[in-house]
Amino acid sequence: MAKRRERRVPPSSDRREEGVESSKRMIRRGGGDxxxxxxxxxxxxxxxxxxxxxxxxxxxxxYAPVTSRILxxxxxxxxxxxxxxxxxxxxTELKRFQGFGEYLxxxxxxxxxxxxxxxxxxxxxxxxPVLAYITPWNNKxxxxxxxxxxxxTHLSPVWYDLRSQGANLVLxxxxxxxVGWISELRIKGNAWVLPRVVxxxxxxxxxxxxxxxxxxxxxxxxxxxEMDYDGIVLESWSRWAAYGILHDPDMRNMALQFIKQLxxxxxxxxxxxxxxxxxxxxIYVIGPPRSEMLxxxxxxxxxLRSLSDYVDGFSLMTYDFSGPQNPGPNAPLKWIHSTLQILxxxxxxTHQNLAQKILLGINFYGNDFALSRGGGGGAITGRDYLxxxxxxxxxxxxxxxxxxxxxxYSDDHHVKHAVFYPSLxxxxxxxxxxxxxxxxxxxxxxxxxxxxxFDLL
Numbered sequence: 001m002a003k004r005r006e007r008r009v010p011p012s013s014d015r016r017e018e019g020v021e022s023s024k025r026m027i028r029r030g031g032g033d034x035x036x037x038x039x040x041x042x043x044x045x046x047x048x049x050x051x052x053x054x055x056x057x058x059x060x061x062x063y064a065p066v067t068s069r070i071l072x073x074x075x076x077x078x079x080x081x082x083x084x085x086x087x088x089x090x091x092t093e094l095k096r097f098q099g100f101g102e103y104l105x106x107x108x109x110x111x112x113x114x115x116x117x118x119x120x121x122x123x124x125x126x127x128x129p130v131l132a133y134i135t136p137w138n139n140k141x142x143x144x145x146x147x148x149x150x151x152x153t154h155l156s157p158v159w160y161d162l163r164s165q166g167a168n169l170v171l172x173x174x175x176x177x178x179v180g181w182i183s184e185l186r187i188k189g190n191a192w193v194l195p196r197v198v199x200x201x202x203x204x205x206x207x208x209x210x211x212x213x214x215x216x217x218x219x220x221x222x223x224x225x226e227m228d229y230d231g232i233v234l235e236s237w238s239r240w241a242a243y244g245i246l247h248d249p250d251m252r253n254m255a256l257q258f259i260k261q262l263x264x265x266x267x268x269x270x271x272x273x274x275x276x277x278x279x280x281x282x283i284y285v286i287g288p289p290r291s292e293m294l295x296x297x298x299x300x301x302x303x304l305r306s307l308s309d310y311v312d313g314f315s316l317m318t319y320d321f322s323g324p325q326n327p328g329p330n331a332p333l334k335w336i337h338s339t340l341q342i343l344x345x346x347x348x349x350t351h352q353n354l355a356q357k358i359l360l361g362i363n364f365y366g367n368d369f370a371l372s373r374g375g376g377g378g379a380i381t382g383r384d385y386l387x388x389x390x391x392x393x394x395x396x397x398x399x400x401x402x403x404x405x406x407x408x409y410s411d412d413h414h415v416k417h418a419v420f421y422p423s424l425x426x427x428x429x430x431x432x433x434x435x436x437x438x439x440x441x442x443x444x445x446x447x448x449x450x451x452x453x454f455d456l457l
Contacts, residue, residue, distance in 0.1 A: 073125050073456055075424050075456065086396060090389060091389055128356075128440040129153045129359060130151060130443070130457055131156060131443070132145060132443045133158060134155065138381065142157075142178065144447060146185065146188055148454045149189035150188075150189045150190075152191045154281075155192070156194050159174075160176075160223075160232075162198070163200045164201045164206070169201055171220070174227070182227075190274060190275070195233070203245045204243075217261065220266075230280065232281075233285060236259075237255075237285065237299055240255055241297035259310065259311065263309075263311050266279060282310070283314070284314055286303075286316055292342055294342075300342070304343055308354055313359050313440065315442040316359060316360055318339055324378060327375070328402075330366065331402075333404075333433065355439050360433075360434045361443075362441050362443050363444055364448045365380065365421075365422075365449075367419070368380045368384070368388070369418045371416045372415055373415055380419070386450075392407075404422075407419050
């Protein structure tokens with residue numbers, strides 16, 4: 001679905017020894033009538049001047065209004081969230097941002113500036129739920145999840161597949177699971193860990209046989225208990241659509257009933273957590289309906305209402321709008337708006353209850369499309385993007401209609417390319433769109449983004 005390690009620079013052994021010797025000298029020289037030593041002056045300065053400053057910063061951070069907290073992000077303070085951006089700024093600011101962890105604790109007298117940085121790694125600016133996907137093939141995401149743990153409410157490592165094996169079912173993927181990583185997450189924060197499970201079982205046989213459905217639910221719950229998960233993210237609708245079963249009203253109804261049955265079973269399992277007891281959670285992955293004229297395979301507003309009491313969140317895949325055969329923006333802002341309009345409709349209590357369960361998909365990857373010689377191209381990560389910026393030194397353009405940045409370049413074979421990759425501005429606009437609807441977000445995936453993206457969350 002990447003990360004920057006938060007490193008504190010420990011004092012060297014020489015400095016520790018100097019501190020011990022300094023303390024011993026202070027004790028040996030100590031006397032009731034002697035003037036205050038320089039060390040005591042420093043301590044008094046820290047107590048009288050620095051401590052109140054820190055208290056004020058903490059108070060402002062905790063109790064500031066939402067709008068001012070949004071704009072308190074470092075990237076906003078530095079004026080980096082803008083349409084008019086060039087490649088040098090991106091490369092320079094990312095180097096600076098990535099270096100923050102190395103100097104956070106080096107100077108007490110830079111405490112105001114450094115407190116902004118450390119706050120940016122821990123303070124949440126986006127107050128609705130944030131689900132982050134992590135993939136084994138892009139393991140930078142594991143580190144990001146630890147460093148920016150408090151930015152996320154849910155973490156979903158992409159680990160499992162539930163498959164048919166003859167007449168039986170098998171849950172594959174435990175070999176991907178990283179128990180040590182989960183333990184570190186529990187220590188660092190309160191984000192729930194819900195691995196993704198893709199339901200690959202043959203749907204006609206699976207949905208028609210109660211024994212198979214019950215077996216699948218039992219396998220999922222057992223895995224959650226044994227591995228100490230907080231639930232799962234289930235992806236099955238796209239698979240069922242690909243098999244063509246959703247065109248059959250009876251099969252479609254059985255599909256919905258299975259999701260309800262799974263949700264009920266997960267919620268009935270009680271877990272002990274830091275904030276008390278909770279049931280296992282179910283987040284369900286859904287695709288965006290392409291138009292108001294819904295087709296049978298579309299997951300629509302009626303489906304949303306039908307499952308809302310059984311599902312804790314809906315991970316809405318509002319990305320991949322364009323592809324190699326139809327190059328263009330990854331997730332046009334107007335398309336995102338219309339998708340939410342179709343699913344949520346108007347206003348009122350029903351709208352609010354449904355909205356709070358939507359997790360609007362935001363891509364942290366981009367696309368590099370070839371525009372000639374038959375087209376082609378595909379997804380790129382942040383590392384690929386920075387390499388292109390450094391090599392091609394392109395002119396970035398802001399596409400107002402889609403709300404995305406792009407640039408063009410010609411490769412070594414003189415083939416012209418168009419590159420669409422998220423920017424601070426494009427992500428900010430999508431967060432604001434989500435905020436206006438009162439929905440959460442889901443990020444695919446955090447290992448593919450740039451480090452300073454997380455400052456906006």
